[in-house]
Amino acid sequence: MFAGVLLTGSVGCPGQGDLGVYTDTDVQQSGSGSGPSSGSTASDSSPSTGSPDDAPSTGASTGGSTGEPVTTESTTAGESTGLETTSEDGTTGDGSTTGDVPPLQCLEPDPSLLSYPVVYFDPWPGGDALDQEFDGDCTLIDATEDSQLRFKFDCDSTTAMIDLVVAPEDFGVALQLDQTYRLRWVARAQPWASDWWFTLSTVDPAPTLLLAGMETQELLPAGMPDFFAPLALAHDGSECGQATDCDDPWDPLLVEMSQGGPTVPLTHKTRADVGDYRVVVNLAGRFRDLHAMARECLEWTDPVPQGFIMMMIHRGD
DSSP, rough: OOOOOOOOOOOOTTTTTTTTTTTTTSOOSSTTTOOOOBBBBBGGGOOOOOTTTSSSOOOOOSSSSOOEEEOOSSSSSOTTTTBBOOOOTSSTTTSSBOOSSSOOOOOOOOOOOOEHHHHOOOOOOOOOOEEEEEEEEEEEEEEESSSSEEEEOOOSSSSSEEEEOGGGGGGOOOOOOOOOEEEEEEEEEEEESSSEEEEEEEOOSOEEEEEEEEEEEESSSOOOTTTTTTOOEEEOOOOOOOBTTTTOOOBOOEEEEEEOOEEEEEEEEEEEETTTEEEEEEEEEOOOOOOGTTTTTTTSSSSSEEEEEEEEEEEOO
């Protein structure tokens, strides 16, 4: 019913030319030298959400391209998951024996990917507190499409808005006006800002997760391992390479996701199908100070140490 809009604008590094990419041949710099110090923070390159100034936000950057992923050899890789095909007896598609289940292969990133959710309330369910929770039935009363999709819900005690920047091919949910849905929202204070997670599900005849997302420093809310059920999410600290672009100083992190079936590996700037869901990862990264290695990179004064910005969208088929 509603189509998404993909923002194609890219974030550049003004005046850098070809000097904005660090390689291991660059000389280590000590001190500030003559390199520029912008005084920028992680929030300077965050997307504009149109939400109120007091909306909880992690301040994590969402623009730019990724570093080069580290991949392992695969015999038969599926296009959507990047998983090697291995049978239960430990043989690959060509009949050779592996001995062990092969490691998950990091997906190839798409530097142009820009897709993220924003949720806000009027009034906020927790007032001025950064720790907030909401769990209730909400009726969809308006849906608009401009540079983003905006869904407005009447939740009795508050009004909720969900804004989405998403490509049309990634958004398969047909939300219906005057239909009631269950909205769940959790926000937790962090030293930099707030982590937040949300889910939107059907109410009748049986609950079905339709839409979910996060802008966080931690993958799941503490003590809520099933928050995104039926999807299971995990991150054990593994990385998919090292950041090399001063516009995107995030070491890509490996996130494992499943829906009662094969585990799908996702990372920074990737999308894949996981069971019934299209998953779009705008950010899954750990901050790396490239300024310490290449003076051409701007120096971030107060970066978020790591961040996750992603959406899980029911494919509707």
